[in-house]
Amino acid sequence: MKIANRTFIISGGASGLGLATAHDLHAHGAYVSLLDLNADAGSDIVSSLGPRAKFFEVDVSDTDAIAAAIAGTVAWVKETGKPIGGVVAGAGVGLPGLIIDKKNEPLSISSIDFVLNVNLRGTLDLIRQALPHMTTVQPEGPDGERGVIIMVASSAAFDGQMGQVAYAASKGAVASLTLPLARDLSKYGIRAVTIAPALFESSMTKMISPKVKQSLEKAMEFPKRAGHAEEFARTVRDSIENGMLNGTIIRLDGAMRMPARL
């Protein structure tokens, strides 16, 4: 799947891994439609990227907000003539909490709902609403490709730590839906790939204390450091360009297997 002169919808595109992806795809000639809660960052990014970028203020747990952003992107595509080539569903949140705490209080259902609504429902809803505009594009190349869906799981999908039940459930679900999504979409020439990063530099991980970060890095095999957002972005780029990547989960983790606790 070509990147240049295609439009990519990137949720969570105003920070961290989504932003690095936006920069990378844009540098390779893509048009980027960024969906994020953070409107200030979004408009700064669009002014720095110029006319091949658009920003939509969206909470991905709000179906109507996604619908408005998709409609805006489709209208933009009509103006530019650069068809949608893919979705990168990067918006995500973490809200740690033990399933039962020291005071014998169970994890609040509101914190479980919050994480599942953004990371799982928001991912599926964005994909669901973008697809009708991808299945109808002109197929490209010898394989007749129409586009790529890229989702973001986490090491927590496989070895979630204490306090990560909701986050691990959301990311495990994203990992699990990758294959059936690829199967549903194969007849349209649309692929589905999930990337599962371990610890990467981003706003999300800036909040981790240096002590916790150090102990996470210690659990890594090689290299013993947090990944750079650009290393995530290049994996997105390869997932778009490499037609054999489909229905799979790419662990991007320096061979790290997270221990139960730090």
Ligand SMILES: NC(=O)c1ccc[n+]([C@@H]2O[C@H](COP(=O)([O-])OP(=O)(O)OC[C@H]3O[C@@H](n4cnc5c(N)ncnc54)[C@H](O)[C@@H]3O)[C@@H](O)[C@H]2O)c1
């Ligand atoms: N950084 C890591 O170590 C790491 C590891 C594994 C997985 N991930 C996953 O990577 C993805 C990107 O995270 P990041 O590390 O770049 O974090 P980040 O906080 O830097 O970026 C996340 C972006 O998503 C946006 N966002 C959050 N909730 C939203 C919502 N409801 N609607 C729209 N936008 C919303 C935020 O405003 C932010 O711009 C997330 O899904 C995260 O779970 C990150």
